[in-house]
Amino acid sequence: MLLVCATALAEIFFPGNDYPYHAGWFNVAPIALWLFAAWRARGPLRNASSPAAVRIALAVAIAGSGIVCVATVASGLLGPDAHTDIGAPGQRLQLTETGDWLAFPLSGASSQPPVVALQRGSATVSIDRTRQVGAFVFEPIPRNVVSVDARDAAGNRLTITQPDGVSFLSPVLLMTQTQNISGLSLPFDGFSVPAAKRNVKAVLFSAQAAAALRGLPPDSGPAVLFAVDDERGQPLARGIALSAAGRAVNAGGLFLTATVFQYPAIQIVSAPPALPVGLGTLLTVAGIVAATAWRPRSPRAPEPQA
Amino acid sequence: MRIASSARNSAASVLPSRIRAGTPSPFRLSKGASPLGQLDRRWLWWLLLPLGVIVVAIVAPFVHSGTGQAAAGPGSSTGQRETIVPLADDRGNAASLTQYRGRVVVLNLWASWCPPCRAEMPELQQFFVQNAARGVVVIGVNEGESAGRASEFARSLGITFPIWIDDEQRYGRVYAALGLPTTVVIDRAGIVVRGFDGPVTPADLQTAVAGIPAR
Numbered sequence: 183m184l185l186v187c188a189t190a191l192a193e194i195f196f197p198g199n200d201y202p203y204h205a206g207w208f209n210v211a212p213i214a215l216w217l218f219a220a221w222r223a224r225g226p227l228r229n230a231s232s233p234a235a236v237r238i239a240l241a242v243a244i245a246g247s248g249i250v251c252v253a254t255v256a257s258g259l260l261g262p263d264a265h266t267d268i269g270a271p272g273q274r275l276q277l278t279e280t281g282d283w284l285a286f287p288l289s290g291a292s293s294q295p296p297v298v299a300l301q302r303g304s305a306t307v308s309i310d311r312t313r314q315v316g317a318f319v320f321e322p323i324p325r326n327v328v329s330v331d332a333r334d335a336a337g338n339r340l341t342i343t344q345p346d347g348v349s350f351l352s353p354v355l356l357m358t359q360t361q362n363i364s365g366l367s368l369p370f371d372g373f374s375v376p377a378a379k380r381n382v383k384a385v386l387f388s389a390q391a392a393a394a395l396r397g398l399p400p401d402s403g404p405a406v407l408f409a410v411d412d413e414r415g416q417p418l419a420r421g422i423a424l425s426a427a428g429r430a431v432n433a434g435g436l437f438l439t440a441t442v443f444q445y446p447a448i449q450i451v452s453a454p455p456a457l458p459v460g461l462g463t464l465l466t467v468a469g470i471v472a473a474t475a476w477r478p479r480s481p482r483a484p485e486p487q488a
Numbered sequence: 489m490r491i492a493s494s495a496r497n498s499a500a501s502v503l504p505s506r507i508r509a510g511t512p513s514p515f516r517l518s519k520g521a522s523p524l525g526q527l528d529r530r531w532l533w534w535l536l537l538p539l540g541v542i543v544v545a546i547v548a549p550f551v552h553s554g555t556g557q558a559a560a561g562p563g564s565s566t567g568q569r570e571t572i573v574p575l576a577d578d579r580g581n582a583a584s585l586t587q588y589r590g591r592v593v594v595l596n597l598w599a600s601w602c603p604p605c606r607a608e609m610p611e612l613q614q615f616f617v618q619n620a621a622r623g624v625v626v627i628g629v630n631e632g633e634s635a636g637r638a639s640e641f642a643r644s645l646g647i648t649f650p651i652w653i654d655d656e657q658r659y660g661r662v663y664a665a666l667g668l669p670t671t672v673v674i675d676r677a678g679i680v681v682r683g684f685d686g687p688v689t690p691a692d693l694q695t696a697v698a699g700i701p702a703r
Contacts, residue, residue, distance in 0.1 A: 245539065248539075249539075249542055249543075249546070252542075252543050252546050252547070253546045256546050256547045260547060270661050271658075271661060272571075272658050272661030272662045273661050273662075273664070274564075274664070276564075288571075288573065288658050288661070288662070337634075338633065338634040338636065338637050339632060339633055339634045339655055340632065340633065341599045341601065341631055341632030341633055341657065341668075342632060342657065349660075349661050349664070350660070350665055350666055350667060351597070351631055351632070351657045351660025351661060351665045351668070352657060352660070352661050353632065353656060353657055376599075376601050376602070377599070377600070377601035377633070454546075455546060458542060458545070458546050
């Protein structure tokens with residue numbers, strides 16, 4: 183019974199994708215454990231010579247662990263698979279699980295670490311650390327994203343659009359795809375500059391990968407490789423350039439500056455709801471403690487008759 | 489069969505009489521009796537009911553499953569409070585929606601390279617002039633371009649309503665723009681009442697504004 187509670191508590195206190203919580207056997211385990219415990223308790227429960235208090239305490243413990251078992255299995259089988267929601271700064275994503283909204287803050291490269299807010303009706307929960315809300319655990323996962331500034335030869339700023347991105351009018355590239363270059367799996371994204379009729383691919387090199395590239399000073403930090411095509415997708419002469427340390431580069435007639443910064447995505451993992459798990463664990467522990475600690479009252483000595 | 493039947497009869501004959509005798513607790517048992525074996529079925533049902541409720545309460549949150557979906561277009565902002573993004577106008581002066589609290593705001597997101605934006609600008613200007621006396625203001629928010637280009641474009645079309653410069657395209661993200669132009673109507677209390685994806689006509693705007701109470 184305590185093992186049933188332990189499986190639920192593990193999901194709550196150690197949430198994440200790296201654990202086997204949604205594997206089939208992890209959902210079978212609590213059921214098997216609970217059935218085994220109930221089967222073992224059957225003897226004392228039916229034994230007429232067992233004290234009633236002990237039998238009731240055992241029944242309470244079985245009911246408590248049963249509640250925890252249902253919560254764990256419901257979370258494992260019915261809850262959505264763990265997934266990560268990625269939003270652009272300023273964007274709102276609706277969670278179809280609950281109807282709640284994830285509000286991604288507008289703050290970007292230059293501000294304090296941005297914190298995503300979970301909006302539930304009029305209430306707001308800041309996802310500044312791992313938090314369980316209802317039947318879900320929300321965890322902020324910092325990711326490297328790239329803010330792009332595009333200008334023409336006269337220095338005029340140009341609108342950036344992402345027709346295939348999560349937010350059409352965003353100059354922040356969320357780098358959700360990966361591309362293999364020289365054996366390295368590198369994040370990449372794409373955007374358009376409609377005023378200049380250009381389509382641009384941007385590949386992000388980590389500081390380590392960038393250090394291995396020629397032409398970059400050491401310790402220049404992460405770098406972004408831009409590859410500029412025309413509106414038909416044809417590569418342009420001198421259309422490839424590498425931007426590092428916020429330096430503007432000329433590629434395909436555009437002056438592009440990349441700023442790499444960390445912005446949170448939110449990992450959402452279904453977990454057994456804390457209330458039934460807490461209640462069930464309490465009943466289980468109380469039942470087990472009461473059943474083991476119960477001692478029959480010593481029979482009263484007969485009062486001497488006058 | 490006979491044994492089971494006699495057990496049922498025995499349970500039925502013992503417990504109802506105890507209940508009639510005024511001892512309704514299911515846990516008050518005769519000495520040596522099994523606490524579960526001799527419970528009246530009615531009591532069992534009463535015990536199962538809260539357990540059933542608990543199970544349903546546990547399972548219900550998981551019934552709707554899926555993943556996060558981006559707000560679908562500017563219409564999804566309807567009913568939301570306006571988002572205040574401090575910007576500058578095309579002359580470099582600070583500009584914010586807080587300056588227009590108490591007025592109906594038509595926020596039009598546009599860019600000079602966008603042909604439908606150019607096409608609807610004169611109609612927006614006409615709407616602005618016709619409705620100014622009613623406390624309606626049109627604000628053109630340029631998305632991602634320099635102030636000089638935006639100002640030059642507005643002057644070339646004879647625009648007199650305020651032009652703001654949103655160089656980081658933040659309003660485009662806040663109001664889930666799917667393209668340009670995008671228009672959002674905000675009431676006097678700062679609540680978004682309509683969102684339009686694509687060009688709007690003066691008739692669309694008149695309808696949206698007509699539903700907002702006068703000052």
